[in-house]
Amino acid sequence: MTQRRVLIIYFSHSGQTRKLIQALAKGLEKSSVEVNLLQLKTVEPIQFPLQSVLATFKLMVVTFFRKRFAIQPVERSLVDGHDLIVLAGPTWSYNVSGPILSFFNNYGEYLADCKVLPLISCRGYWRTHYWQLKYLLTKYKAHPLAPTVFLHPGAEPWRTIGVFLKLAGKKPEASPSWLARYYRKFGHTREQVEHAAEIGMALGKALQEAKLDGYREFAGVQKTGGISANLVKS
Ligand SMILES: Cc1cc2nc3c(=O)[nH]c(=O)nc-3n(C[C@H](O)[C@H](O)[C@H](O)COP(=O)(O)O)c2cc1C
Numbered sequence: 001m002t003q004r005r006v007l008i009i010y011f012s013h014s015g016q017t018r019k020l021i022q023a024l025a026k027g028l029e030k031s032s033v034e035v036n037l038l039q040l041k042t043v044e045p046i047q048f049p050l051q052s053v054l055a056t057f058k059l060m061v062v063t064f065f066r067k068r069f070a071i072q073p074v075e076r077s078l079v080d081g082h083d084l085i086v087l088a089g090p091t092w093s094y095n096v097s098g099p100i101l102s103f104f105n106n107y108g109e110y111l112a113d114c115k116v117l118p119l120i121s122c123r124g125y126w127r128t129h130y131w132q133l134k135y136l137l138t139k140y141k142a143h144p145l146a147p148t149v150f151l152h153p154g155a156e157p158w159r160t161i162g163v164f165l166k167l168a169g170k171k172p173e174a175s176p177s178w179l180a181r182y183y184r185k186f187g188h189t190r191e192q193v194e195h196a197a198e199i200g201m202a203l204g205k206a207l208q209e210a211k212l213d214g215y216r217e218f219a220g221v222q223k224t225g226g227i228s229a230n231l232v233k234s
Contacts, residue, residue: 027200069098091122
């Protein structure tokens, strides 16, 4: 059996996407798939956390208007020759993040004819991000698969407030803040990371058996308080 090859192209600002794709990669490797990682790096580093509430607010505004963030060059040879591409990154103000938008602008044609699985890390709102990705992938003649989505756990409005404050460099989850009673953790849980590894294994198996086309989205509420849409066989 020929070994399948998966490329994970990702951008991660605060490390959440990174931990998910690392687990996904481990799961894929357990299914004997070769995995290559391609991290998109911005030309101007974007600090995490940001310097202040004002800087966070400004970033929210510019990303709402889909500002592109220039990325370092990506060689075509790194992308070619894979059976599947996972395109992973965070939602930014309901949109695809600026570095991934730049990737499409500059290198979108690299994805032509490729099967692409979007992986989204977000606080809680991912649909417009996914619709944009689907549009862009189709525009560049790629074949988008159903997305895998990981939400931060926790209830609103605390989750939104907590993520904003965390981005601004505060510690909303730390006692003695009154907010800590409602906002326990920034980012994905250990269970979600384990889930990403399981998805990797299932994906690897599907790839080995050449059954990827039979997979579709499943949005399941996890007991951990997050929701993960993942792949189930139709
Ligand atoms: C500028 C900015 C805007 C964001 N906007 C949204 C949003 O509209 N919806 C959402 O669910 N999460 C939003 N988030 C939260 C991130 O998607 C979330 O924290 C994600 O897990 C970050 O992944 P990363 O650490 O890989 O960058 C935003 C984060 C930033 C920095």
